[in-house]
Amino acid sequence: MTTHRIAVIPGDGIGKEVVPAGLDALHATARRFGLTLDFESFDFASADYWQRHGDMLPPDWEQTLRGYDAIYFGAVGWPEVVPDHVSLWGSLLQFRRVFDQYVNLRPCRLMPGVRSPLAGRLPGDIDFVVVRENTEGEYSSVGGRIFEGTDRETVLQETIMTRVGVDRVLRFAFELASRRPKRHLTSATKSNGISISMPYWDERVAAMGERFPDVRLDKFHIDALAAQFVLHPEWFDVVVASNLFGDILSDLGPACTGTLGIAPSANINPGGEHPSLFEPVHGSAPDIAGKGIANPIGQIWCGSMMLEHLGHPEAAAHLLGAVEDVLAYGPGQAPLTPDLHGTGTTAELGRAIAERV
Amino acid sequence: MTTHRIAVIPGDGIGKEVVPAGLDALHATARRFGLTLDFESFDFASADYWQRHGDMLPPDWEQTLRGYDAIYFGAVGWPEVVPDHVSLWGSLLQFRRVFDQYVNLRPCRLMPGVRSPLAGRLPGDIDFVVVRENTEGEYSSVGGRIFEGTDRETVLQETIMTRVGVDRVLRFAFELASRRPKRHLTSATKSNGISISMPYWDERVAAMGERFPDVRLDKFHIDALAAQFVLHPEWFDVVVASNLFGDILSDLGPACTGTLGIAPSANINPGGEHPSLFEPVHGSAPDIAGKGIANPIGQIWCGSMMLEHLGHPEAAAHLLGAVEDVLAYGPGQAPLTPDLHGTGTTAELGRAIAERV
Numbered sequence: 001m002t003t004h005r006i007a008v009i010p011g012d013g014i015g016k017e018v019v020p021a022g023l024d025a026l027h028a029t030a031r032r033f034g035l036t037l038d039f040e041s042f043d044f045a046s047a048d049y050w051q052r053h054g055d056m057l058p059p060d061w062e063q064t065l066r067g068y069d070a071i072y073f074g075a076v077g078w079p080e081v082v083p084d085h086v087s088l089w090g091s092l093l094q095f096r097r098v099f100d101q102y103v104n105l106r107p108c109r110l111m112p113g114v115r116s117p118l119a120g121r122l123p124g125d126i127d128f129v130v131v132r133e134n135t136e137g138e139y140s141s142v143g144g145r146i147f148e149g150t151d152r153e154t155v156l157q158e159t160i161m162t163r164v165g166v167d168r169v170l171r172f173a174f175e176l177a178s179r180r181p182k183r184h185l186t187s188a189t190k191s192n193g194i195s196i197s198m199p200y201w202d203e204r205v206a207a208m209g210e211r212f213p214d215v216r217l218d219k220f221h222i223d224a225l226a227a228q229f230v231l232h233p234e235w236f237d238v239v240v241a242s243n244l245f246g247d248i249l250s251d252l253g254p255a256c257t258g259t260l261g262i263a264p265s266a267n268i269n270p271g272g273e274h275p276s277l278f279e280p281v282h283g284s285a286p287d288i289a290g291k292g293i294a295n296p297i298g299q300i301w302c303g304s305m306m307l308e309h310l311g312h313p314e315a316a317a318h319l320l321g322a323v324e325d326v327l328a329y330g331p332g333q334a335p336l337t338p339d340l341h342g343t344g345t346t347a348e349l350g351r352a353i354a355e356r357v
Numbered sequence: 358m359t360t361h362r363i364a365v366i367p368g369d370g371i372g373k374e375v376v377p378a379g380l381d382a383l384h385a386t387a388r389r390f391g392l393t394l395d396f397e398s399f400d401f402a403s404a405d406y407w408q409r410h411g412d413m414l415p416p417d418w419e420q421t422l423r424g425y426d427a428i429y430f431g432a433v434g435w436p437e438v439v440p441d442h443v444s445l446w447g448s449l450l451q452f453r454r455v456f457d458q459y460v461n462l463r464p465c466r467l468m469p470g471v472r473s474p475l476a477g478r479l480p481g482d483i484d485f486v487v488v489r490e491n492t493e494g495e496y497s498s499v500g501g502r503i504f505e506g507t508d509r510e511t512v513l514q515e516t517i518m519t520r521v522g523v524d525r526v527l528r529f530a531f532e533l534a535s536r537r538p539k540r541h542l543t544s545a546t547k548s549n550g551i552s553i554s555m556p557y558w559d560e561r562v563a564a565m566g567e568r569f570p571d572v573r574l575d576k577f578h579i580d581a582l583a584a585q586f587v588l589h590p591e592w593f594d595v596v597v598a599s600n601l602f603g604d605i606l607s608d609l610g611p612a613c614t615g616t617l618g619i620a621p622s623a624n625i626n627p628g629g630e631h632p633s634l635f636e637p638v639h640g641s642a643p644d645i646a647g648k649g650i651a652n653p654i655g656q657i658w659c660g661s662m663m664l665e666h667l668g669h670p671e672a673a674a675h676l677l678g679a680v681e682d683v684l685a686y687g688p689g690q691a692p693l694t695p696d697l698h699g700t701g702t703t704a705e706l707g708r709a710i711a712e713r714v
């Protein structure tokens with residue numbers, strides 16, 4: 001029996017509240033499927049750690065985390081204590097880059113029992129996945145300021161796309177699309193306005209498309225695509241996007257499926273040379289942190305994605321099935337959290353799902 | 358009685374179909390209010406012109422258009438004939454920059470009689486305006502490619518923000534917010550991920566905010582903001598955003614109000630040294646062009662914004678009121694276009710509105 005070593009990083013805010021619920025669900029699933037998951041918790045990548053050390057991470061973080069099969073992550077960011085760009089570039093964005101987690105996979109699915117803010121949408125109507133480039137593009141640390149404090153003050157920020165970086169995420173997206181029943185891939189672009197990087201993106205999409213003649217390919221400018229997520233979410237199957245566009249679409253998509261609280265994401269290093277990282281989409285949510293009412297389902301669904309990544313598709317499906325069952329009971333029968341129109345707490349909803357497993 | 362000289366540029370696709378309807382409505386309004394509007398039509402900034410001249414604009418376009426009080430614009434872009442980044446950078450994006458139309462004003466309002474794709478939203482629930490920076494930021498022509506055709510191929514695209522450019526659009530947005538009843542301004546940022554330009558944007562927002570203590574100011578990262586447009590559109594009053602973020606939000610907002618077909622925009626040079634330009638948000642829409650079913654309301658509403666800009670607020674309000682009246686009749690009573698769930702044509706709906714004026 002394989003043992004999987006998993007690093008757990010709760011981080012900030014509701015990250016610390018939903019991770020325990022996620023671990024309970026994983027423990028229950030592991031028991032049921034006879035898996036050995038060996039968890040070790042770390043307090044870095046958090047504002048607390050920053051306050052104590054003046055840094056987001058210990059110097060040997062890379063060596064430490066490299067020893068694990070996966071990273072189970074809550075959320076990072078607590079702007080009252082440390083500016084967001086410092087905390088994020090000092091932790092999560094480092095992980096993605098250093099561990100070459102170049103695919104950020106974000107499923108958007110309208111689940112049974114969840115009310116969509118879109119009129120008349122039912123479970124099954126919305127079911128797509130965003131494949132986000134996760135290491136380059138608009139998220140670059142290259143640039144700077146000049147003539148500071150004067151009227152000539154000018155700020156530059158470089159977007160950087162490489163052939164290697166673009167092609168590998170496109171290949172992943174095409175392969176994923178070609179394995180799904182609809183075989184439909186949509187590319188997010190903005191080549192009419194962003195006139196250097198985005199036409200390049202389009203070119204690479206077209207070139208890769210030739211290798212996947214069985215995938216139906218289309219493209220939308222990001223402005224129109226955002227509009228279509230609201231008007232016609234049923235059009236989409238796999239959506240591939242640059243780092244920034246993927247970020248936007250993978251918050252907008254889950255909003256259309258009712259709540260950001262249930263949305264998971266997998267930061268994947270497809271080659272397996274480095275650990276992959278699993279974190280909910282919602283972030284640290286300072287507005288509701290400390291109240292015990294955060295929805296743990298995003299974190300729990302992440303656990304399912306992690307199990308799948310570790311080679312246990314049945315256990316993964318079972319865990320996700322338990323989530324679906326509990327959601328389907330509805331706020332009357334299950335202790336759903338306020339974002340799901342219930343009055344349950346993080347702990348109660350987590351327990352209900354772990355029991356269902 | 359003042360005469361206003363207006364340059365008309367129908368452009369491509371449905372631009373050519375909705376501009377005549379817009380002109381009819383403007384003629385009717387001018388008659389009613391005793392205004393003299395002197396229209397002159399131009400065929401440049403179109404794929405037809407490109408095919409004949411190999412360029413989007415004549416060499417003296419700037420001199421020509423400079424003589425007008427405003428530009429009444431349809432849409433440009435016909436990718437079958439000329440790539441979008443060529444046609445747009447060769448026309449519309451030039452106009453914005455050369456005529457220093459640094460504010461792009463885009464109202465989003467759920468109108469009576471229009472069905473929102475968001476469940477349970479009624480007219481009045483959604484009523485905000487996006488103030489988009491319109492000359493710099495992510496839309497820059499600086500950058501390039503290196504190591505072309507090799508595995509090292511790398512593409513750079515510079516985002517450029519200047520203090521002058523950022524501050525002037527922020528000032529406009531704060532002033533606008535301070536004149537509206539809610540006095541609420543939301544800034545779109547992404548300073549957690551885009552770590553050089555966006556923290557700068559935030560700093561300038563905070564600095565400008567100190568001069569407008571009566572405006573309630575908040576900020577959202579663009580990913581969360583896109584989600585909140587869907588989940589809580591009633592939260593917003595004035596939203597200020599960089600060029601790219603403003604572009605995305607001003608398509609997403611109108612989608613939440615039912616259709617892109619009714620959304621107008623004003624590309625404004627606030628100082629009045631250069632002509633301002635009024636164009637619907639929808640674009641050339643190759644998918645429905647030639648069918649005569651495009652919604653002319655975005656174009657007509659642009660006419661109202663143009664009248665307001667030219668100093669005729671009553672005429673502007675009257676024209677917009679006529680649009681609201683016709684929309685409120687609903688698809689049963691008025692010849693609404695298919696995007697409004699009716700079976701009317703562009704011409705029929707345009708005529709109904711002109712008559713109502």
Ligand SMILES: CC(C)[C@H](C(=O)O)[C@@H](O)C(=O)O
Binds near residue numbers: 445
């Ligand atoms: C056509 C395109 C370049 C343009 C833009 O992105 O500015 C359009 O989407 C708009 O919003 O006016």
Ligand SMILES: CC(C)[C@H](C(=O)O)[C@@H](O)C(=O)O
Binds near residue numbers: 088281549
């Ligand atoms: C926190 C932030 C830097 C991050 C991102 O933009 O990538 C988050 O929004 C996400 O989507 O994982």
